[in-house]
Amino acid sequence: MNMKTAYVHGYLPREARRLYDQADTLAPLLHAGTAYPAGSWVLEVGCGVGAQTVYLARNSPRARIVAVDHSEESLAQARAYLREQEPDADVTWRTADLLHLPFKEAEFDHIFACFVLEHLWEPGKALATLRRLLRPGGTLTVIEGDHGSAVFHPDSPHAHEVIGHQVRLQAAAGGNALLGRELQPLLSGAGFGNVVIRPRTVYADRTRPALVDGFTRNTFIAMVEAVRDDALGIGLTTAADWDRGITDLRRAAEDDGTFHYTFFKAVAVNPMS
Ligand SMILES: C[S@@+](CC[C@H](N)C(=O)[O-])C[C@H]1O[C@@H](n2cnc3c(N)ncnc32)[C@H](O)[C@@H]1O
Numbered sequence: 001m002n003m004k005t006a007y008v009h010g011y012l013p014r015e016a017r018r019l020y021d022q023a024d025t026l027a028p029l030l031h032a033g034t035a036y037p038a039g040s041w042v043l044e045v046g047c048g049v050g051a052q053t054v055y056l057a058r059n060s061p062r063a064r065i066v067a068v069d070h071s072e073e074s075l076a077q078a079r080a081y082l083r084e085q086e087p088d089a090d091v092t093w094r095t096a097d098l099l100h101l102p103f104k105e106a107e108f109d110h111i112f113a114c115f116v117l118e119h120l121w122e123p124g125k126a127l128a129t130l131r132r133l134l135r136p137g138g139t140l141t142v143i144e145g146d147h148g149s150a151v152f153h154p155d156s157p158h159a160h161e162v163i164g165h166q167v168r169l170q171a172a173a174g175g176n177a178l179l180g181r182e183l184q185p186l187l188s189g190a191g192f193g194n195v196v197i198r199p200r201t202v203y204a205d206r207t208r209p210a211l212v213d214g215f216t217r218n219t220f221i222a223m224v225e226a227v228r229d230d231a232l233g234i235g236l237t238t239a240a241d242w243d244r245g246i247t248d249l250r251r252a253a254e255d256d257g258t259f260h261y262t263f264f265k266a267v268a269v270n271p272m273s
Contacts (some may be wrong), residue, residue: 007119008170009226011073016049018222020081023051025214029200030114030143030263031055038062040109043133045069045098046116050078056112057082057089065091066108068098099129106135114143117186121174127190134270140192142266143200146180149262150220152252159252162245165231166224172234180264192268200265205258216259221249 009015034056036042040063047053047067056065069075072095079093096102098116111130117123130140147167152159170177179186187195204211225246231237237245252259 006173006230008166008173008175008230009223011071012226014222015226016074016077018219018226019049019051021214021222022219023055025211025219026202026263027055029202030265031059033198033267034059034112034141036060036063036110039064041066041107042110042112043068043103043108043130044112045101045130046113046119047078047093048074050081052112052114053078053091054082054085054089057086057091061089063090063110065089066094066103067091068094068096068101070095070097098126101129101133103133105132106138108133109135109138111138111140113141115145117142118144118170118177118179119173119175123176123179124186124190127186127192131191131270136270136272138270140187140266140268140270142183142187142268143263144180144183144266145177145261145263147177148181149260151260152249153258154248154251154256156245156248156251158241158245159249160245161237162224162231162242162249165236165242166227168236169227169230180262183264183266187266187268191271193271195266195268198265198267200263201260202263203258203260204253206255212253212259215261216253216257217250220259220261221246221253224249 042063042065044053044067047069053067075093075095082089082091120126147163167177184195184197202215204216228242251257
């Protein structure tokens with residue numbers, strides 16, 4: 001893994017599956033309150049395989065969505081997915097780096113970014129760049145997780161250790177898996193006004209089997225498990241310690257286990273002057 005440039009989650013098919021599972025499981029929680037007026041121009045940055053785009057299109061059926069990612073392969077999957085799921089959606093796809101977007105100042109009414117800032121070296125700079133693309137009075141919606149919010153039963157230092165390895169690998173690749181807690185100062189520092197942060201908590205136990213499967217297993221544990229080879233490859237841990245931590249973490253998805261995680265959803269406004 002090239003630690004300077006690698007994207008911690010990678011682009012394998014299992015990651016695309018994880019992004020779809022994550023979006024489908026969390027849509028009622030994360031997309032509640034996000035709907036854009038007919039005719040408005042909405043930019044989605046870091047759209048990936050279109051897992052969130054489909055909900056943007058569904059909840060704002062007459063908005064004009066422009067979805068951007070720097071991975072052409074992900075965009076091809078996103079295009080096919082939307083064609084299948086929301087064939088009437090008004091979505092234009094663009095391959096671009098979000099720090100060098102090919103758009104004019106004030107071109108958009110709204111911008112949406114989900115699980116993207118956490119992968120950037122300079123999220124504050126990215127936010128300032130995005131703000132210039134918003135018309136005065138336009139809104140930015142950002143959703144990020146924070147792995148420090150993972151609280152589970154049975155508790156285990158070995159399980160926390162493997163989560164810590166994911167956090168360390170993401171940091172080594174220039175990202176920050178603990179970004180959720182920083183959204184308020186980041187957005188204010190980038191010049192946004194009316195910054196409102198709404199924590200959105202997921203709690204799963206045996207009484208909520210869809211969340212145990214869709215979130216605890218297929219989203220969170222799957223994400224941590226996927227960095228095994230990288231963690232071993234750079235000597236962060238041994239195979240035995242890794243396997244012990246993952247085994248303990250999986251206990252949180254068993255019948256007597258529980259799992260809690262908090263996402264942070266921010267909505268902010270580009271000031272009028
Ligand atoms: C964790 S995925 C999230 C995808 C999607 N937003 C979702 O929630 O399913 C992060 C996405 O951001 C994209 N990305 C990361 N850095 C980027 C950059 N500098 N410019 C454009 N896209 C970027 C990655 O290619 C990836 O598709």
